[in-house]
Amino acid sequence: MRLRLRNIAVILFAVVLSSCEKDRFDFSPSGREITVPEPMTRVDSPDVRNVTMLYSSGFNDLYNSLLGDIMELERGFIPTAQYPTDPVLLVFSRNSKGLDYSRLSAPVLFRMYKRDGKVVRDTLKRWEPGDKASDAAVFGEALTFMYKHYPANGYGLIFSSHATGWLPEGYYQSPSKFENSSFDSSISWLPRLNTAPEYPEIDPMEEPRVRSVGRDEFPNGTFYEMEIPDMVSAIPFKLDYILFDACLMGCVEVAYALREKTDLIGFSQAEVLAAGYNYETITEHLLKREPDPVAVCRDYFDFYNSNSGSAQSATISVIDTRKIEGLASLCKELFETYRTPISALNENSGVQGYFRFNRHFFYDLEDILVKAGISETDKARLSEALSQCVVYKAATPRFLSFQIRTHCGLSMFLPSAGGSWIRDYYRNNVEWNKDTELLLQ
Numbered sequence: 118m119r120l121r122l123r124n125i126a127v128i129l130f131a132v133v134l135s136s137c138e139k140d141r142f143d144f145s146p147s148g149r150e151i152t153v154p155e156p157m158t159r160v161d162s163p164d165v166r167n168v169t170m171l172y173s174s175g176f177n178d179l180y181n182s183l184l185g186d187i188m189e190l191e192r193g194f195i196p197t198a199q200y201p202t203d204p205v206l207l208v209f210s211r212n213s214k215g216l217d218y219s220r221l222s223a224p225v226l227f228r229m230y231k232r233d234g235k236v237v238r239d240t241l242k243r244w245e246p247g248d249k250a251s252d253a254a255v256f257g258e259a260l261t262f263m264y265k266h267y268p269a270n271g272y273g274l275i276f277s278s279h280a281t282g283w284l285p286e287g288y289y290q291s292p293s294k295f296e297n298s299s300f301d302s303s304i305s306w307l308p309r310l311n312t313a314p315e316y317p318e319i320d321p322m323e324e325p326r327v328r329s330v331g332r333d334e335f336p337n338g339t340f341y342e343m344e345i346p347d348m349v350s351a352i353p354f355k356l357d358y359i360l361f362d363a364c365l366m367g368c369v370e371v372a373y374a375l376r377e378k379t380d381l382i383g384f385s386q387a388e389v390l391a392a393g394y395n396y397e398t399i400t401e402h403l404l405k406r407e408p409d410p411v412a413v414c415r416d417y418f419d420f421y422n423s424n425s426g427s428a429q430s431a432t433i434s435v436i437d438t439r440k441i442e443g444l445a446s447l448c449k450e451l452f453e454t455y456r457t458p459i460s461a462l463n464e465n466s467g468v469q470g471y472f473r474f475n476r477h478f479f480y481d482l483e484d485i486l487v488k489a490g491i492s493e494t495d496k497a498r499l500s501e502a503l504s505q506c507v508v509y510k511a512a513t514p515r516f517l518s519f520q521i522r523t524h525c526g527l528s529m530f531l532p533s534a535g536g537s538w539i540r541d542y543y544r545n546n547v548e549w550n551k552d553t554e555l556l557l558q
Contacts (some may be wrong), residue, residue, distance in 0.1 A: 174278035434526035
């Protein structure tokens with residue numbers, strides 16, 4: 118079993134904050150406008166067999182780990198750039214210079230290849246200092262550049278940063294800033310505000326460091342995140358796969374939103390410890406004739422599962438989004454049939470969760486319905502629909518502070534598990550809910 122070159126002990130001392138403040142502070146250069154690209158149609162091309170991009174959004178406290186990922190890439194398989202049929206490895210990187218976020222860095226896109234046995238980083242495009250990796254327009258520009266300059270039969274994306282699943286910008290870190298400060302009596306199990314905080318602030322030094330879509334940190338405590346609808350809109354053509362090296366992305370809400378933008382998604386239902394994917398082996402899986410994103414996720418799980426203690430913490434799955442509409446159709450039927458028992462579930466119902474810090478927004482999709490008491494016939498139908506979507510899944514027995522008793526490969530929001538603000542957001546903005554009616558309008 119391989120050894121990570123970054124010391125595991127370093128990972129186990131801090132937790133990543135995954136949020137932004139609602140006060141905006143614009144560091145983009147004056148007068149500069151970036152527009153999201155128009156959608157482009159994929160066409161087969163004999164010029165290059167496979168192109169993959171690592172989108173590394175590290176202008177935050179993950180900067181050291183994300184820079185380490187790029188160094189690990191150099192120790193793995195790096196293609197040459199001699200022939201039009203050579204695979205292409207692109208890296209988009211925006212990393213901070215230590216924890217001094219006042220020193221703005223310019224996002225850069227470079228091609229990594231070998232020449233005369235040495236790794237070359239060939240700069241292709243540079244943005245302005247202050248342009249944000251978490252800006253959907255910048256994200257779309259990088260993908261557009263890849264498509265226009267490197268014709269290929271296959272395209273893939275590795276997205277590495279913080280993330281908070283389907284949640285809107287800033288909500289994960291400070292839910293109480295969005296919710297009404299008075300106690301919501303419809304959520305009977307939440308602690309009353311006069312006895313305990315509803316959502317405790319996350320101490321960055323309390324737990325192991327994790328990767329928690331994209332986040333840029335700026336002076337004065339301002340954070341910027343890219344929300345899922347904006348990310349979806351920014352992807353200008355259909356990718357073969359997207360691998361998220363980021364926290365909490367493994368929810369059905371994310372997979373469903375991206376179903377027309379990629380065929381396969383690899384992601385974690387829980388958080389992701391800072392070491393993330395194995396970047397020494399990732400390119401040998403993705404840049405071969407037939408890319409194998411499942412092998413990347415299997416490597417990820419095998420590494421963490423071989424550890425002990427807190428370092429043995431991982432959830433992962435690969436979803437075939439071409440089959441997810443069948444799951445949505447069945448879930449709509451099941452949500453209607455079992456609406457009352459689903460709405461009655463709470464934290465005492467024993468539903469498998471994938472969260473910490475009282476952030477009750479990510480529960481096991483299948484276990485929600487099982488705990489709601491679906492019939493054996495409906496359970497078999499659900500298992501079959503999940504087996505069509507879930508190409509690969511794996512989970513360690515525990516993730517840091519919580520046990521993993523069951524794992525279907527997709528998380529989902531539990532209606533009783535949030536305040537009125539987030540339920541309204543989910544009802545009106547999440548496409549999965551609009552099509553399945555987990556929460557009725």
